[in-house]
Amino acid sequence: MGDMTETLTHPTRSEIRIESVLHALADPVRLQIVRELARIGCDGVACGAIDLPVTKSTRTHHLRILRQAGVINVRPVGTSRISTLRRDDLDALFPGLLDSILAAPQ
Amino acid sequence: MGDMTETLTHPTRSEIRIESVLHALADPVRLQIVRELARIGCDGVACGAIDLPVTKSTRTHHLRILRQAGVINVRPVGTSRISTLRRDDLDALFPGLLDSILAAPQ
């Protein structure tokens, strides 16, 4: 598919800010995405394969916010985009953050 | 001062939800408040004693959100209200969450 104007930019590890990460995680849909990506693991998953109570365009919106915050990595594969959690980066920057959130009820 | 209509309600430990906590922490002013309360410790501090780039009423607003999310405890003392971090509750519910956020840069 195409990135069109925005070239699938990811922040480097050192560019990730706790504020943006918290903001990205402070939405129920995005939290659901993160939980799902954590469950699936390193393989990642296509955006559309996660079942969510929102439309395609809203999905894209949430995935962009997660990507720009440095929470997920997105790489194009064929016509799909595979998303993965940036576990290593997040664990290195904010050790315990992701674990505590993923361990929380719901 | 007075609680007027809202009687300074706090969620019990079991009522605290990760989503509300993340939402509460996902604001620069509120994060600043939490950092300051963590620095001060168990003694707590009056709302007005924390210097913030916002007016009194905005302070009240942010403190209410933090309180209702279960992040802080507020008790009236004289004409003031002393706020403290609910460290024990948060650490018990989401071990590592607060530590990782407080350890993060900024």
Place this chain on the structure above:
DNA sequence: ACCGTACTACGACAATCGTCGAACTACGAT
């Protein structure tokens, strides 16, 4: 070349949010 799949881009919309000022209440001190 065409079609289907997968996703992005672009408005548009309602809802929420952070902010403020002005008015109010509560408490302590004089």
Place this chain on the structure above:
DNA sequence: ATCGTAGTTCGACGATTGTCGTAGTACGGT
């Protein structure tokens, strides 16, 4: 009783946000 201090309440405002539908783009397969 009066006054000052500390904080809350109540609109109001602009900005941001989450949502959608429609249209568009990219890629793989036939």
